Amino acid sequence: MSEEPGEEFVDTRDEGDSGDNQADGAFEDGEDEITPSLAKLVTGAIGVVFGDIGTSPLYTIHEAFRGAHNVSVDQTNVLGLVSLVVWSLLVVVTLKYVLFVMRADNRGEGGILALLTLAKRGGAFSIGMVTAIGIAGAALFYGDSIITPAMSVLSAVEGITVVAPQLDYAVVPVAVVILIGLFMVQRRGTAHIGALFGPVMVLWFAVIAGLGIIQLIQNPMVLQAINPVHAIDFFIADGFRAFATLGAVVLAITGGEALYADMGHFGKRPIQLSWLGFVLPCLLLCYLGQAALILSEPSAVDNPFFKMAPAWFLIPLVILATAATVIASQAVITGAYSITRQAIQLGIFPRTRIWHTSEKHIGQIYLPAVNWILLIGVLLLVLSFRSSANLAAAYGIAVTGTMTMTTLLLFNVVTNLWRWNIWLASIALLVWLTIDLAFLGANLLKVADGGWLPLVVGALIYLIMSTWYQGRAVVTRHFEAEDQPLGTFIRRMRGADRQRVPGTAVYLTSRIDRVPQALQLNLKHNKVMHERIIVLSLLTVAEPRIRRSQSITIEEIIPNVLKIEARFGFMQHPSVPKVMRDCERMGVRIDQGGISYILSRIIPVPTQKRSMSIWRERLFVVIAQNATSAAEFFRLPPEQTIELGERVSI
Structure with a gap:
């Protein structure tokens, strides 16, 4: 192990306002950069920030009807379920994250660890408890980082079975080749291909919105699902089964945490503008379009996303979907790099080798150890579960767990740092925590079917991070007792x-x-x-x-x-x-x-x-x-x- 507290056990103290969000000088080669125009930032945000949530239409509706929940296809269930999806996007992603949580920025940066530093700066009720919550949220993020590439790429490649069912045997090998290629090019950085992300994802969102509009024109009555009464009727009609479907509905909001985590890369305003003005409307149209198709053709429930497309467009759509899922995977891989570096700098993760892949952009880094561990984990998932439907049971627990930790940390921020009235803060906590725990509870029902996976990964990472944090404190106390x-x-x-x-x-x-x-x-x-x-x-x-x-x-x-x-x-x-x-x-x-x-x-x-x-x-x-x-x-x-x-x- 290394050295003395000054080298291995880096001190972490809040030194007050730095007065500037831009760094330069002794720390990064080429950190200074000209701020891009708002239009470029918006396009970049669409390409990077929304990749995960933007590819959720590939599997969310299918999983709700044909997954472990096996909801029957009738008008009440279709309208109720898509109403849940619509209002989850509006209430959780839009109201909670885009309009509220993103206010809790740490000098422009977001994410669970930035929120942790804010909570500690405000004088949290219990520093130890707040730190444990932050570490738990970060640990669960790694579970999501392993599952997202496997789930996204598998769901896209499975589109070839709609074109040619006899090619079902090729899904796993093709997915494995794509994922290996994705992780192999990480060392080259995203500087050269990053400019393509925005346009590709803009095209993706435009296409899925267009497909949805075509179906809505043919069956406009599905627009009734915008009324939340249909979601309530769904719960009344199906009770516990409706609650269990929240485990599938949450797939529509996976990536919501990324809006907050990636705030430092693009800024609050570009993310809010791109979400409210483009991404959200496109997603709503796509989900409503799938519901309209299922009401017209119940058999389409087997793969409603790809069956929205005309036959001549299936192959181009599979190619576009694969590109979109690769971009979504790239975003979460980069997020794993970033959160690891933050954890190292905050003293809750052991040092590991960091490469800088760009002389202009501070966020473009590559961590070899993290990259290869993620690749091994992703490949094991693909080879073990072999389909997005099987993986869906494992997907969601890590996301909902991190969302819950974010809410708990945010409560400390609004009460101790923002000085909100305790009763007002408690009401807000109760509302958001009720929603988070409902999603988390529904996902915990899937533990035996694969939901154990992110919990095991998160527990292992939590054990490593908490042990490192505690061990550093012991060694630091040793030197403090002997210093001069x-x-x-x-x-x-x-x-x-x-x-x-x-x-x-x-x-x-x-x-x-x-x-x-x-x-x-x-x-x-x-x-x-x-x-x-x-x-x-x-x-x-x-x-x-x-x-x-x-x-x-x-x-x-x-x-x-x-x-x-x-x-x-x-x-x-x-x-x-x-x-x-x-x-x-x-x-x-x-x-x-x-x-x-x-x-x-x-x-x-x-x-x-x-x-x-x-x-x-x-x-x-x-x-x-x-x-x-x-x-x-x-x-x-x-x-x-x-x-x-x-x-x-x-």
């Missing part, structure tokens, strides 16, 4: 008879006013001090990004001994050599070639102290041993880096 004031220590060492060697030594630490462990170890074992010493703190703050002018603070303790604090947001990735170059531009005399970066490598050792249970101590050791080294994570040149080891009892 930096100024006093340096002055005492300066007066002592110590050999001085040429060059500059840079020691990393999260506690800028305390002595870095690596410095103490160097003196203890090598008994020398460099001519120039720089104590560098890389501080993660509870803000997405900060700009160069506010990122670096330099103080000279005594001649040739500096302490430098470099601050960066949780959406940024630090580069120590760039910090040093920025310090040079600020007037600090630094010979880049003469720097020695000295780190301490901490080796945790399980003991009988019981700071954690023994099995969690051993798990923490395993995680720590496999975490990416500080030298690689902070981009230190290998030929200038020295690591000193120390065993720490936990």
Whole structure:
């Protein structure tokens, strides 16, 4: 495992308003970029943000009627079920996420971890409980990241069976080839193909709206489903079965959380405009069109989406649907990368290797370990479940679980940060929580049929994240008990008879006013001090990004001994050599070639102290041993880096 608190256990504190959402300088190569026009942002949002929710019409209605729920096809059920879909899109996605939850942005960024930092900043009722809720929501997101590519691509490729039923055997192999290709190209980044996402998805939404309109013209009475009374009648008529169908209805709103999570990439307004002005109307027309077709031709319930299309358009529609599902999968894969980086920066996930695939766009990153783990998980799902209908039972639990966690965190934000009246906040919590728990409860009915999968994945990720978070706290307390004031220590060492060697030594630490462990170890074992010493703190703050002018603070303790604090947001990735170059531009005399970066490598050792249970101590050791080294994570040149080891009892 790595080093000292300053390297492995990055401090995370809320340092207040940075005053700017754009970052630059020492943290990312080419972070500065010209803000695109609103039209380009809207098109980009349509291409990336709405991929998941935009491909839900492929399987939602089919699953409701022909899945485990097996709802009979009659006018009451068809109108009632599509009314549930319509009002779920209006109430959950539009009212909750687009118009309300997106107000809870952390300096322009959204998502469960951004909401977690807001809740903690406001002085939550219980920091431990709020952190656990945030970690649980993030863990469930990974379950969704595995299921979405498998479900989406399978449902699109299954369209070939409508064209040629005898090709049913080819669905799984074709899906596997597409998914392998998708994950193989991730290392190249989305810069080259990203420009195609928007136009393809615009075409997709236009096509599904057009197909819906054709069916509505032939059977306009289905527009009655806009009246929520039909949803109520459905529940009265079918009772528990109607409740169970919420497990299928929720498929229509999967991706709703992505609207909030991707807010930092495109901004609140472009997402709201594209949803209200284009995406939502297209989805409503498509769902209503499928219902109109089923009322006219009940046999179409086997695959109502593709059967809306005329025969001559089936093959182009299958190709377009496959492209749309690949884009939807790309969005959730990228989301897994982003949430992993945020979790690392917030100290709730072990460090892993991060590649930056663009010099212009901060969000375009690639995490090899995450990519290959996702690919293995996705392929296992496809080969095990073999159809979107079988996978539908596993789909939804992760989404509804994350939605529930978002509501709970939001309650802390509106009461503690926004200072809402407790009764008003409680009413809002009760309404949203009732809806979330209804969807979650309906999905829990599918646990035995495959719903266990995202729960197992989420539980494993939660175990890793919570163990890492707890273990870091134990190690940090160990060093806090042994630390010394930096100024006093340096002055005492300066007066002592110590050999001085040429060059500059840079020691990393999260506690800028305390002595870095690596410095103490160097003196203890090598008994020398460099001519120039720089104590560098890389501080993660509870803000997405900060700009160069506010990122670096330099103080000279005594001649040739500096302490430098470099601050960066949780959406940024630090580069120590760039910090040093920025310090040079600020007037600090630094010979880049003469720097020695000295780190301490901490080796945790399980003991009988019981700071954690023994099995969690051993798990923490395993995680720590496999975490990416500080030298690689902070981009230190290998030929200038020295690591000193120390065993720490936990």
